[in-house]
Amino acid sequence: AQSVTQLGSHVSVSEGALVLLRCNYSSSVPPYLFWYVQYPNQGLQLLLKYTSAATLVKGINGFEAEFKKSETSFHLTKPSAHMSDAAEYFCAVSDTSGGNQFYFGTGTSLTVIP
Amino acid sequence: GAVVSQHPSWVICKSGTSVKIECRSLDFQATTMFWYRQFPKQSLMLMATSNEGSKATYEQGVEKDKFLINHASLTLSTLTVTSAHPEDSSFYICSASSLAEGQYFGPGTRLTVL
Numbered sequence: 001a002q003s004v005t006q007l008g009s010h011v012s013v014s015e016g017a018l019v020l021l022r023c024n025y026s027s028s029v030p031p032y033l034f035w036y037v038q039y040p041n042q043g044l045q046l047l048l049k050y051t052s053a054a055t056l057v058k059g060i061n062g063f064e065a066e067f068k069k070s071e072t073s074f075h076l077t078k079p080s081a082h083m084s085d086a087a088e089y090f091c092a093v094s095d096t097s098g099g100n101q102f103y104f105g106t107g108t109s110l111t112v113i114p
Numbered sequence: 115g116a117v118v119s120q121h122p123s124w125v126i127c128k129s130g131t132s133v134k135i136e137c138r139s140l141d142f143q144a145t146t147m148f149w150y151r152q153f154p155k156q157s158l159m160l161m162a163t164s165n166e167g168s169k170a171t172y173e174q175g176v177e178k179d180k181f182l183i184n185h186a187s188l189t190l191s192t193l194t195v196t197s198a199h200p201e202d203s204s205f206y207i208c209s210a211s212s213l214a215e216g217q218y219f220g221p222g223t224r225l226t227v228l
Contacts, residue, residue, distance in 0.1 A: 041222075042221060043220055043221035044207065096213060101160050102160075104157045105157060107157050
Protein backbone atom coordinates (compact mmCIF):
# COMPACT_ATOMS: atom_id res chain seq x y z
CA ALA A 1 0.00 0.00 0.00
CA GLN A 2 1.12 3.52 -0.69
CA SER A 3 0.22 6.84 0.82
CA VAL A 4 1.45 10.37 1.15
CA THR A 5 1.19 12.80 4.04
CA GLN A 6 1.67 16.50 3.53
CA LEU A 7 2.25 18.30 6.78
CA GLY A 8 0.76 21.75 6.83
CA SER A 9 -2.28 22.45 4.70
CA HIS A 10 -1.32 26.12 4.56
CA VAL A 11 2.13 27.65 4.43
CA SER A 12 2.88 31.37 4.29
CA VAL A 13 6.27 32.81 3.44
CA SER A 14 7.55 36.26 2.68
CA GLU A 15 8.69 37.06 -0.82
CA GLY A 16 12.34 36.13 -1.08
CA ALA A 17 12.23 33.69 1.83
CA LEU A 18 12.87 29.98 1.74
CA VAL A 19 9.98 27.75 0.73
CA LEU A 20 9.73 24.36 2.45
CA LEU A 21 6.77 22.09 1.78
CA ARG A 22 6.81 18.78 3.57
CA CYS A 23 5.92 15.38 2.18
CA ASN A 24 6.31 12.00 3.84
CA TYR A 25 5.45 8.80 2.07
CA SER A 26 4.65 5.23 2.84
CA SER A 27 5.38 2.54 0.33
CA SER A 28 5.99 -1.19 0.43
CA VAL A 29 8.00 -1.01 -2.78
CA PRO A 30 10.62 1.45 -4.02
CA PRO A 31 8.59 4.58 -4.63
CA TYR A 32 8.33 7.00 -7.47
CA LEU A 33 7.63 10.43 -6.02
CA PHE A 34 6.22 13.55 -7.63
CA TRP A 35 5.46 17.15 -6.83
CA TYR A 36 2.75 18.97 -8.75
CA VAL A 37 1.58 22.58 -8.66
CA GLN A 38 -1.99 23.63 -9.32
CA TYR A 39 -3.13 27.17 -9.97
CA PRO A 40 -6.81 28.06 -9.46
CA ASN A 41 -9.15 26.33 -11.89
CA GLN A 42 -6.27 24.69 -13.71
CA GLY A 43 -4.89 21.21 -14.00
CA LEU A 44 -1.73 19.81 -12.49
CA GLN A 45 1.70 20.88 -13.62
CA LEU A 46 4.61 18.59 -12.87
CA LEU A 47 7.34 20.34 -10.89
CA LEU A 48 9.69 17.41 -10.50
CA LYS A 49 9.85 13.68 -9.98
CA TYR A 50 12.05 11.12 -8.30
CA THR A 51 12.50 7.87 -10.19
CA SER A 52 15.30 6.15 -8.24
CA ALA A 53 18.16 8.04 -9.88
CA ALA A 54 19.73 10.99 -8.04
CA THR A 55 18.28 11.65 -4.60
CA LEU A 56 18.37 15.40 -5.11
CA VAL A 57 15.97 16.27 -7.86
CA LYS A 58 15.85 19.64 -9.55
CA GLY A 59 12.64 20.77 -11.14
CA ILE A 60 11.15 23.74 -12.88
CA ASN A 61 10.83 27.27 -11.52
CA GLY A 62 13.77 26.84 -9.14
CA PHE A 63 12.21 24.07 -7.07
CA GLU A 64 14.05 21.03 -5.88
CA ALA A 65 13.35 18.07 -3.62
CA GLU A 66 15.49 15.55 -1.83
CA PHE A 67 14.56 11.91 -1.44
CA LYS A 68 15.52 10.66 2.01
CA LYS A 69 14.79 6.99 2.38
CA SER A 70 15.72 6.89 6.06
CA GLU A 71 13.17 9.58 6.80
CA THR A 72 10.66 8.47 4.13
CA SER A 73 10.51 12.08 3.06
CA PHE A 74 10.49 14.03 -0.16
CA HIS A 75 10.29 17.67 0.92
CA LEU A 76 10.03 20.42 -1.69
CA THR A 77 12.18 23.52 -1.37
CA LYS A 78 12.90 26.75 -3.16
CA PRO A 79 15.56 29.16 -1.90
CA SER A 80 13.67 32.35 -2.64
CA ALA A 81 9.90 32.60 -2.94
CA HIS A 82 8.33 34.61 -5.70
CA MET A 83 4.81 35.99 -5.78
CA SER A 84 4.03 33.73 -8.71
CA ASP A 85 4.73 30.66 -6.54
CA ALA A 86 1.45 31.15 -4.69
CA ALA A 87 -0.56 28.06 -5.54
CA GLU A 88 -1.62 24.63 -4.31
CA TYR A 89 1.08 21.98 -4.19
CA PHE A 90 0.50 18.24 -4.22
CA CYS A 91 2.90 15.44 -3.45
CA ALA A 92 2.17 12.06 -5.01
CA VAL A 93 3.58 8.54 -4.85
CA SER A 94 3.34 5.63 -7.22
CA ASP A 95 5.07 2.32 -7.75
CA THR A 96 5.84 3.21 -11.34
CA SER A 97 6.42 6.38 -13.32
CA GLY A 98 3.38 5.53 -15.36
CA GLY A 99 0.84 2.81 -15.79
CA ASN A 100 -0.32 2.66 -12.20
CA GLN A 101 -2.36 5.08 -10.17
CA PHE A 102 -0.88 7.95 -8.24
CA TYR A 103 -1.71 8.49 -4.59
CA PHE A 104 -1.95 12.17 -3.76
CA GLY A 105 -1.44 14.02 -0.54
CA THR A 106 -4.05 16.44 0.68
CA GLY A 107 -2.18 19.40 -0.70
CA THR A 108 -0.47 22.46 0.71
CA SER A 109 -1.63 25.94 -0.13
CA LEU A 110 1.32 28.30 -0.42
CA THR A 111 0.81 32.00 0.20
CA VAL A 112 3.58 34.45 -0.61
CA ILE A 113 3.50 37.69 1.33
CA PRO A 114 4.91 40.74 -0.43
CA GLY B 115 6.53 16.27 -21.87
CA ALA B 116 3.50 14.68 -23.39
CA VAL B 117 0.26 16.58 -23.80
CA VAL B 118 -3.14 15.47 -22.56
CA SER B 119 -6.22 17.45 -23.47
CA GLN B 120 -9.69 17.48 -22.00
CA HIS B 121 -12.87 18.70 -23.59
CA PRO B 122 -14.81 20.63 -22.61
CA SER B 123 -12.83 22.71 -20.13
CA TRP B 124 -16.04 23.69 -18.43
CA VAL B 125 -19.68 22.74 -18.76
CA ILE B 126 -22.92 23.81 -17.15
CA CYS B 127 -25.90 21.50 -17.39
CA LYS B 128 -29.35 21.03 -15.97
CA SER B 129 -30.08 18.44 -13.34
CA GLY B 130 -31.06 15.12 -14.88
CA THR B 131 -29.06 15.51 -18.07
CA SER B 132 -25.93 13.61 -19.06
CA VAL B 133 -22.55 15.11 -19.75
CA LYS B 134 -19.64 13.58 -21.62
CA ILE B 135 -16.05 14.59 -20.95
CA GLU B 136 -13.27 13.59 -23.32
CA CYS B 137 -9.66 12.94 -22.44
CA ARG B 138 -7.11 12.65 -25.22
CA SER B 139 -3.41 11.89 -25.21
CA LEU B 140 -2.13 13.92 -28.12
CA ASP B 141 1.32 12.55 -28.72
CA PHE B 142 1.57 9.11 -27.21
CA GLN B 143 -0.43 5.96 -26.85
CA ALA B 144 -1.88 5.68 -23.39
CA THR B 145 -2.41 2.12 -22.31
CA THR B 146 -4.01 3.33 -19.10
CA MET B 147 -6.11 6.36 -18.31
CA PHE B 148 -7.23 7.50 -14.91
CA TRP B 149 -10.13 9.69 -13.91
CA TYR B 150 -9.90 11.83 -10.80
CA ARG B 151 -12.37 14.07 -9.07
CA GLN B 152 -11.39 17.12 -7.07
CA PHE B 153 -13.68 19.01 -4.73
CA PRO B 154 -12.89 22.65 -3.91
CA LYS B 155 -9.71 23.01 -1.91
CA GLN B 156 -9.28 19.26 -1.65
CA SER B 157 -6.98 16.70 -3.14
CA LEU B 158 -7.57 14.52 -6.15
CA MET B 159 -9.57 11.37 -5.55
CA LEU B 160 -9.18 8.53 -7.98
CA MET B 161 -12.53 7.52 -9.45
CA ALA B 162 -11.56 4.81 -11.89
CA THR B 163 -8.80 3.25 -13.92
CA SER B 164 -9.34 2.28 -17.52
CA ASN B 165 -7.18 0.21 -19.80
CA GLU B 166 -7.71 0.38 -23.52
CA GLY B 167 -10.24 -2.17 -24.65
CA SER B 168 -11.19 -3.27 -21.14
CA LYS B 169 -13.87 -2.36 -18.68
CA ALA B 170 -12.91 0.33 -16.24
CA THR B 171 -12.05 -0.52 -12.64
CA TYR B 172 -13.89 1.74 -10.24
CA GLU B 173 -12.77 2.78 -6.80
CA GLN B 174 -14.90 1.89 -3.82
CA GLY B 175 -17.86 4.20 -3.48
CA VAL B 176 -17.89 5.33 -7.11
CA GLU B 177 -21.10 4.40 -8.92
CA LYS B 178 -20.14 2.75 -12.17
CA ASP B 179 -23.63 3.19 -13.60
CA LYS B 180 -23.49 6.90 -12.94
CA PHE B 181 -19.96 7.53 -14.14
CA LEU B 182 -19.60 5.65 -17.39
CA ILE B 183 -16.06 5.33 -18.65
CA ASN B 184 -15.09 4.25 -22.12
CA HIS B 185 -11.52 3.76 -23.32
CA ALA B 186 -12.05 2.75 -26.90
CA SER B 187 -8.63 3.68 -28.24
CA LEU B 188 -5.11 4.29 -27.02
CA THR B 189 -5.60 8.03 -27.29
CA LEU B 190 -9.14 8.61 -26.10
CA SER B 191 -11.11 7.96 -22.95
CA THR B 192 -14.50 9.41 -22.11
CA LEU B 193 -16.30 9.94 -18.83
CA THR B 194 -20.06 10.32 -19.02
CA VAL B 195 -21.87 11.61 -15.97
CA THR B 196 -25.37 10.25 -16.34
CA SER B 197 -28.43 11.93 -14.84
CA ALA B 198 -26.25 14.58 -13.29
CA HIS B 199 -27.26 16.23 -10.03
CA PRO B 200 -25.86 19.26 -8.23
CA GLU B 201 -23.75 17.05 -5.96
CA ASP B 202 -21.90 15.86 -9.08
CA SER B 203 -20.58 19.37 -9.60
CA SER B 204 -16.84 19.12 -9.34
CA PHE B 205 -13.52 19.42 -11.15
CA TYR B 206 -12.77 16.27 -13.12
CA ILE B 207 -9.19 15.55 -14.12
CA CYS B 208 -7.96 12.74 -16.32
CA SER B 209 -4.48 11.40 -16.75
CA ALA B 210 -3.01 9.32 -19.51
CA SER B 211 -0.14 6.98 -18.94
CA SER B 212 2.10 4.26 -20.22
CA LEU B 213 5.10 2.61 -18.68
CA ALA B 214 7.30 4.04 -21.40
CA GLU B 215 6.04 7.62 -21.29
CA GLY B 216 4.98 8.10 -17.68
CA GLN B 217 1.76 9.73 -16.54
CA TYR B 218 0.48 13.09 -17.69
CA PHE B 219 -2.53 15.01 -16.48
CA GLY B 220 -5.15 16.84 -18.44
CA PRO B 221 -6.11 20.43 -17.64
CA GLY B 222 -9.38 19.41 -16.01
CA THR B 223 -13.07 19.96 -16.68
CA ARG B 224 -15.23 22.06 -14.40
CA LEU B 225 -18.74 20.60 -14.22
CA THR B 226 -21.55 22.65 -12.74
CA VAL B 227 -24.97 21.05 -12.44
CA LEU B 228 -27.84 23.43 -11.86
